[in-house]
Amino acid sequence: MSTPTISKVKPTQPWKRTPKQQLLIAVNLVGAAVISFVVVFATAMKGKLAYLAIFFISVIVINFVENYIKRGMAAAKDSIATSFATAGLIVAVVPIFSILFTIFDRGRAGLNFNLFVQDMKSNGPNDPLGQGGLLHALIGSGIMVGIALLISLPIGILTAIYLTEIKGIYSRPIKFLVQAMSGVPSIVAGLFILSAIVFPITKSSSGFMGGLALAILMIPTIARTSEEVLLLIPNDLREAGVALGGTQWRTISLIVVPAAKSGLITATILGLARVAGETAPLILVSGGGDSVNPNPFHAPMGSLPFYIWKGFTYGTTESIARSWAGIFVLLSIIFLLFIAARTLSGSGDKK
Amino acid sequence: METKATPSSLSDVANANKARKQPGSGALGVGLEARGIHAWFGDKLVLRDISLDFWSGTVTALIGPSGCGKSTFIRTLNRMHEFIPGAAMAGEVLLNGQDIYEQGTDVTKIRLKVGMVFQKPNPFPSMTIADNVLAGLKLAQLKSENKDDLLEECLERAGLWNEVKDRLSAYGGSLSGGQQQRLCIARSLAVRPEVLLMDEPCSALDPGSTLKIEETIQHLSSSMTIIIVTHNMQQAARVSDYTGFFLSDGGPGELVEVGPTSEIFSRPKDIRTENYVTGRFG
Numbered sequence: 001m002s003t004p005t006i007s008k009v010k011p012t013q014p015w016k017r018t019p020k021q022q023l024l025i026a027v028n029l030v031g032a033a034v035i036s037f038v039v040v041f042a043t044a045m046k047g048k049l050a051y052l053a054i055f056f057i058s059v060i061v062i063n064f065v066e067n068y069i070k071r072g073m074a075a076a077k078d079s080i081a082t083s084f085a086t087a088g089l090i091v092a093v094v095p096i097f098s099i100l101f102t103i104f105d106r107g108r109a110g111l112n113f114n115l116f117v118q119d120m121k122s123n124g125p126n127d128p129l130g131q132g133g134l135l136h137a138l139i140g141s142g143i144m145v146g147i148a149l150l151i152s153l154p155i156g157i158l159t160a161i162y163l164t165e166i167k168g169i170y171s172r173p174i175k176f177l178v179q180a181m182s183g184v185p186s187i188v189a190g191l192f193i194l195s196a197i198v199f200p201i202t203k204s205s206s207g208f209m210g211g212l213a214l215a216i217l218m219i220p221t222i223a224r225t226s227e228e229v230l231l232l233i234p235n236d237l238r239e240a241g242v243a244l245g246g247t248q249w250r251t252i253s254l255i256v257v258p259a260a261k262s263g264l265i266t267a268t269i270l271g272l273a274r275v276a277g278e279t280a281p282l283i284l285v286s287g288g289g290d291s292v293n294p295n296p297f298h299a300p301m302g303s304l305p306f307y308i309w310k311g312f313t314y315g316t317t318e319s320i321a322r323s324w325a326g327i328f329v330l331l332s333i334i335f336l337l338f339i340a341a342r343t344l345s346g347s348g349d350k351k
Numbered sequence: 352m353e354t355k356a357t358p359s360s361l362s363d364v365a366n367a368n369k370a371r372k373q374p375g376s377g378a379l380g381v382g383l384e385a386r387g388i389h390a391w392f393g394d395k396l397v398l399r400d401i402s403l404d405f406w407s408g409t410v411t412a413l414i415g416p417s418g419c420g421k422s423t424f425i426r427t428l429n430r431m432h433e434f435i436p437g438a439a440m441a442g443e444v445l446l447n448g449q450d451i452y453e454q455g456t457d458v459t460k461i462r463l464k465v466g467m468v469f470q471k472p473n474p475f476p477s478m479t480i481a482d483n484v485l486a487g488l489k490l491a492q493l494k495s496e497n498k499d500d501l502l503e504e505c506l507e508r509a510g511l512w513n514e515v516k517d518r519l520s521a522y523g524g525s526l527s528g529g530q531q532q533r534l535c536i537a538r539s540l541a542v543r544p545e546v547l548l549m550d551e552p553c554s555a556l557d558p559g560s561t562l563k564i565e566e567t568i569q570h571l572s573s574s575m576t577i578i579i580v581t582h583n584m585q586q587a588a589r590v591s592d593y594t595g596f597f598l599s600d601g602g603p604g605e606l607v608e609v610g611p612t613s614e615i616f617s618r619p620k621d622i623r624t625e626n627y628v629t630g631r632f633g
Contacts, residue, residue, distance in 0.1 A: 167436075234473070236469060236473040237473055237475060237476075239434060239469065239473075240469065240473045240475070240535070240538075241475075241486075241490055242431070242434060242462065243429065243431055243466065243467040243469075243539075244462070244463075244466070244486060244487040244490050244491065244538065244539065244542060245459045245460070245462045245463035245487060245490060245491035245493075245542055246459065246487075246490030246491060247459055247490075250489075250490050250491075250492070251490065254486070254489055254490055255475050255477070255486070255490075258475075258477035259475065259476050259477050261477065
């Protein structure tokens with residue numbers, strides 16, 4: 001027994017702002033802008049910051065008054081809280097976009113094709129931007145981060161398994177140490193490798209030493225993130241695995257770790273992103289070359305952070321432009337790693 | 352489905368079941384014996400002196416109010432009790448005459464013989480339906496000559512084959528709650544246990560799925576010993592041959608009475624059992 005009027009009902013969202021209300025908001029904002037211009041013009045205050053501050057104060061006051069007249073004191077206070085939260089967001093986000101814009105703007109000049117196919121062995125700091133490149137730094141960073149990954153991935157994940165699955169008597173001190181280690185300044189990791197291995201044993205810097213220093217920084221990141229991921233796996237699954245006649249190790253390796261796979265991949269990528277930009281330890285232990293050096297055990301090895309640092313220390317217009325291009329490349333890589341981490345952890349949630 | 356039943360209807364259900372099996376009928380004998388089981392969590396005694404025999408090829412229901420130690424008790428029967436930190440126990444559990452707590456016993460072998468289905472369906476999320484069923488073989492490193500046959504047999508016995516045979520490579524999590532629980536039953540059947548423990552297997556399920564699982568239990572009971580913890584007395588009356596009533600008066604849980612299900616629901620010996628099964632408390 002359907003009524004014909006049913007088909008005429010249109011979906012509405014009565015809780016949404018009406019065009020009239022939207023217009024009022026626009027009028028408020030324009031009013032605040034006008035006030036800020038008038039105040040800056042009429043008083044001694046000058047500069048962009050003055051405009052922003054007056055504009056912000058005006059918006060708060062206008063909203064407050066409007067809400068007080070229409071809906072009373074509680075709504076007026078609510079509008080102040082909303083205004084401050086929005087302002088906090090803007091204060092946090094504007095510098096980030098400003099940094100990204102600056103890097104893109106300054107790095108643009110040095111970006112060209114030969115950046116990715118040439119090294120700097122036959123080019124000096126005064127050569128024009130069309131010559132030379134950062135291939136040696138890209139390869140060096142790749143090799144050293146790769147070495148760090150090979151060392152810290154098994155150690156980090158096994159540490160997390162010890163903390164969450166085996167829960168041995170050393171769990172508490174190890175947990176404390178891992179947390180403390182994730183706060184170790186990166187130059188300390190470099191100094192440790194320098195004084196424990198480079199000076200007494202190898203007596204020369206190499207890519208492998210750089211990889212070791214980065215691994216020291218990467219292990220706590222991977223261990224802590226993996227621990228949190230493993231803690232999210234419900235205990236039911238462990239019990240089910242053990243109740244089916246599995247040993248603890250087989251239950252961990254066949255059920256717990258596969259169930260946490262996407263989270264563990266995210267943990268690894270976050271670890272990579274953490275160390276890819278480390279500069280201080282690499283300056284100490286891997287040195288930096290100007291030519292491609294694919295051998296991590298012999299001779300200094302360049303890296304992106306080192307390339308950037310070196311360019312700025314030369315101080316010529318060209319070398320500084322090269323550094324900005326290097327920053328752009330490094331940041332793009334880290335950005336891609338974060339996107340990969342987000343995508344992988346997101347696809348894990350859907351299942 | 353009724354949640355509260357009159358005593359007569361419960362005993363009717365139980366009586367209808369009575370003809371099915373008699374204690375010790377056939378050559379099956381006593382499969383699992385619990386002797387003087389005590390259990391502790393930390394310093395707290397939660398179970399006192401439980402002795403119960405489970406005949407092979409029968410279904411035993413354990414009933415009683417929440418917190419009376421039923422689940423703790425069945426977890427001592429396949430050594431899952433020790434999985435909880437701070438747990439302790441005393442007593443013997445004899446499986447075919449052998450104490451499963453004897454020094455030097457391989458605990459993984461015990462859990463292969465005494466399988467378990469949990470309260471909440473817990474299929475392995477990283478595995479397909481087929482892999483879930485066969486997970487026990489991998490976990491316990493068992494060989495199977497024909498995995499396809501075993502897969503079909505286990506899903507058939509769990510009453511799930513017809514619903515999933517066309518999507519064996521889908522993930523276990525894509526099934527409904529009731530199907531997931533039957534998948535978990537199929538998973539525990541794949542390692543061919545002699546005893547199956549079920550810890551409130553239907554408490555998270557709708558009545559339709561509950562009915563299917565009860566049918567599955569009826570099918571399985573001809574070939575194995577089943578012990579089921581349940582809060583649903585209708586269910587206990589429908590599926591079980593024997594019923595044990597657990598109770599705790601604030602202290603540790605104790606076994607008040609055990610007997611053929613029809614007698615527990617029609618002529619219980621203990622007044623506390625009568626009060627519970629007639630719905631006067633609990």
